[in-house]
Amino acid sequence: MNHPLALYNTLTRTKEPFEPLQPPFVGLYVCGPTVYGDAHLGHARPYITFDVMRRYLQHVGYKVRYVRNITDVGHLQNDADHGEDKIQKLAKAAQLEPMEVVEKYTHSFHQDMARLNVLPPDIEPRASGHIIEQIQMIQEILENGLAYESNGSVYFDVPAYNKEHNYGKLSGRVVEELLSNTRDNLEGQEEKRSPLDFALWKKASPSHIMRWPSPWSDGFPGWHLECSAMSRKYLGTQFDIHGGGLDLMFPHHECEIAQSQASHNKSDAARFWVHNNLITINGKKMGKSLGNFITLGQFFNGDHAELQQAYSPMTVRFFILQAHYRSTLDFSNDGLQAARKGYLKVMNGLRILDQLNYPTGAEAIDAKAEDEIKKLTAELLTPLHDDLNTAKAIASLFNLLKKINSMHTGGFKLETISQETFEQMRAQYRLLVQDVLGLKMEQTADAQELLHVVLGFYKEAKEAKDYAKVDQIRAQLKGQGIVIKDMKTGIDWAYEE
Ligand code: ZN
Numbered sequence: 001m002n003h004p005l006a007l008y009n010t011l012t013r014t015k016e017p018f019e020p021l022q023p024p025f026v027g028l029y030v031c032g033p034t035v036y037g038d039a040h041l042g043h044a045r046p047y048i049t050f051d052v053m054r055r056y057l058q059h060v061g062y063k064v065r066y067v068r069n070i071t072d073v074g075h076l077q078n079d080a081d082h083g084e085d086k087i088q089k090l091a092k093a094a095q096l097e098p099m100e101v102v103e104k105y106t107h108s109f110h111q112d113m114a115r116l117n118v119l120p121p122d123i124e125p126r127a128s129g130h131i132i133e134q135i136q137m138i139q140e141i142l143e144n145g146l147a148y149e150s151n152g153s154v155y156f157d158v159p160a161y162n163k164e165h166n167y168g169k170l171s172g173r174v175v176e177e178l179l180s181n182t183r184d185n186l187e188g189q190e191e192k193r194s195p196l197d198f199a200l201w202k203k204a205s206p207s208h209i210m211r212w213p214s215p216w217s218d219g220f221p222g223w224h225l226e227c228s229a230m231s232r233k234y235l236g237t238q239f240d241i242h243g244g245g246l247d248l249m250f251p252h253h254e255c256e257i258a259q260s261q262a263s264h265n266k267s268d269a270a271r272f273w274v275h276n277n278l279i280t281i282n283g284k285k286m287g288k289s290l291g292n293f294i295t296l297g298q299f300f301n302g303d304h305a306e307l308q309q310a311y312s313p314m315t316v317r318f319f320i321l322q323a324h325y326r327s328t329l330d331f332s333n334d335g336l337q338a339a340r341k342g343y344l345k346v347m348n349g350l351r352i353l354d355q356l357n358y359p360t361g362a363e364a365i366d367a368k369a370e371d372e373i374k375k376l377t378a379e380l381l382t383p384l385h386d387d388l389n390t391a392k393a394i395a396s397l398f399n400l401l402k403k404i405n406s407m408h409t410g411g412f413k414l415e416t417i418s419q420e421t422f423e424q425m426r427a428q429y430r431l432l433v434q435d436v437l438g439l440k441m442e443q444t445a446d447a448q449e450l451l452h453v454v455l456g457f458y459k460e461a462k463e464a465k466d467y468a469k470v471d472q473i474r475a476q477l478k479g480q481g482i483v484i485k486d487m488k489t490g491i492d493w494a495y496e497e
Contacts, residue, residue: 005060007241008326008387010249010273011170015387018272020240026062027239028054029231029270031248032124034071035105036086039112040293041316041331042245042279042286048317048438049276049325049388050243051118055436056384067234068121070109072102073128073210074202074223082189085220088209098210102128112296115313117438123234127226131212134221134229137263138200138214146262150191152203152217156258158196165261167196170273171250198255200225224255231269232260242270246277247285276325281306286331294331308333311340314442318343321390321437342394346433347441349401352408353426358419366416373417376400377425380432393432400429451482455491458484 005018020026030050033043047068054066076083091098113120127134138154141147146161147154158167162175178196189195199222204211211218231239237260244253253273260269278285286293294304302310311319319339323329376399383392404425406412414422433439454473461469474484478496485492 005057005385006387007272007274009271010275011268011271016272018240020062021238021271024061024063026057026064026241027235027270028057028064028066028241028243029227029235029239030066030068030121030242031227031244031252032069032071033105033109034075034086035102035109036075036090037105037288038295038297039109040286040288040295041299042293043109044112044116044296044316045279045320045325045329046243046245046276047113047118048116048320051438052321052390052436053241053243053274053388054119055438056388059381059431059436065123065235066121067123067125067231069227069230070102070106070124070126071223071226072099072106072126074221074226076223085208085210091209099128102126108297115300116296116317117313117440119438125230125234127221127230128210130226130230130233131221133233134225135201135214137225137229137232137259138221140263141200141259144262144264147200148193149216150193152219153191153199154201154216155192155197156200156255156262157193158198158258159194161258161262165258167258168254169268170254170257173250173254198222198224198251200259224252225259227252228256228259228263228265228269231256232265237265237269238267239270241272241274243274243276246275247287249273249275277328279320279329279331281331283330306331306333309337311336312442314343314439315340317439318346318394322394324387324389324391326387327391342398343439344444345401346394346397346439349397349404349429350433350441352404353429356404356407356414356422356426358422359415363418364413364415365418369412369416370418370421373400373403373421373425376403377421377428380428381436384436390437393437397429397432400425404429451493455484455493459491462486 006015007018008015028050030046033039050066050068054064057064072087073085075086085098087098087101091101094101110120138147141156142149142154147156158175161167168174168178175196179194201214201216201219201221203217203219208220210220212220231242242253242256257268260267280286281292281294284290284292294306296316298304298307299311299316300313315336319336320329322339322342376396379396380393380400383389383396386392403412407414454477458470458473461473477484477493481496482493483496485494
């Protein structure tokens with residue numbers, strides 16, 4: 001490939017040149033949502049980040065298989081091995097089947113993602129649909145002596161694993177330090193040999209609804225296991241990129257690596273582990289479990305005390321892409337309002353480019369102008385080669401936009417650059433904005449309101465007895481299938497029947 005991509009790998013803590021294991025194919029796995037509530041702004045960041053990564057890899061020429069799961073079982077309240085299942089808890093409170101909760105929030109998640117123009121993954125596996133694969137993986141880990149059964153549950157043996165492997169290699173945590181921090185937190189841990197051990201299978205209590213038969217008990221899989229089993233099923237024992245939010249690095253991704261090494265995979269699952277940073281609100285992580293979140297639906301309709309106004313899906317998308325994915329991003333109304341302006345500027349640029357026509361037979365090329373536009377065009381996509389720097393790519397769009405606006409108003413004469421350079425500029429601008437960053441036009445003008453403006457002019461023309469203008473407005477609206485109705489009570493319009 002002649003388009004290098006340097007990608008920051010959490011596993012090595014360096015930016016590495018990205019080369020797929022089996023070019024031109026790229027396997028990408030991203031941890032999906034636990035569907036027990038509406039998606040919030042914190043969810044939008046990983047899915048937008050990896051949507052752009054997937055779009056970019058495709059643009060470069062790779063054939064991407066993007067797998068993003070739905071967690072519909074096994075994610076317990078405290079993100080560890082005890083407490084109630086998040087979905088089951090809500091189902092009980094609302095007197096619903098757990099799968100009713102799952103369907104409801106999967107549907108609303110898909111709607112939010114579609115509004116944000118996040119393309120659907122190629123495969124969207126559910127944890128509850130892969131119980132057999134998870135049981136098989138547990139059996140492998142047991143066979144390899146790195147898990148044990150205890151009272152119908154199965155736990156991963158972290159100290160045994162750590163003798164030959166490095167538990168903590170991803171997050172930089174050290175087993176001894178982790179052990180010294182777990183003294184106070186032994187509740188519900190009696191079945192484990194070590195407090196660091198984590199559940200691969202949990203025996204269900206009599207009141208637990210979501211349960212499946214297994215060689216050990218009627219129960220359910222541990223949360224970390226689903227991603228290991230499903231990524232292997234669809235991408236193989238080793239694949240290219242595993243993504244997710246920084247909050248998933250430990251313990252979730254650390255455990256995924258351990259499970260993969262301890263099973264017959266004997267790999268780190270992915271070569272590149274890529275983490276987006278978190279969205280904060282007043283400096284704190286935004287999260288459902290923290291109770292300080294604003295749902296995407298609330299952003300779109302403005303219905304939240306922290307919001308000064310509604311923010312459209314594309315404003316939210318632009319707000320997220322204006323920061324590099326590895327930097328923190330703090331929610332603020334000012335930031336979102338600035339993002340709205342920036343987004344509209346970029347969209348106006350698209351409109352202008354649609355309207356601009358290269359003058360025929362009028363080339364008067366100025367070498368300086370030609371070089372300038374060529375350079376600004378080349379700078380559009382290059383920041384993405386460097387660890388997907390969308391912030392810099394957007395800055396380069398603004399640099400070119402100054403010239404595009406000047407072309408529109410006539411300050412910059414189009415004939416001073418070659419037609420080829422002009423076409424290239426237009427194509428690259430569209431490519432970056434629409435195909436790679438995934439920004440699209442939102443309907444900002446209300447057609448009915450615009451019609452009222454026109455009817456106002458019609459009324460003025462009539463009062464001034466300007467019948468030529470009256471006829472002109474009537475004829476032009478008729479061309480749009482609209483007829484004007486002059487009534488004693490005033491002026492109205494109707495669709496032409
Ligand atoms: Zn996961």
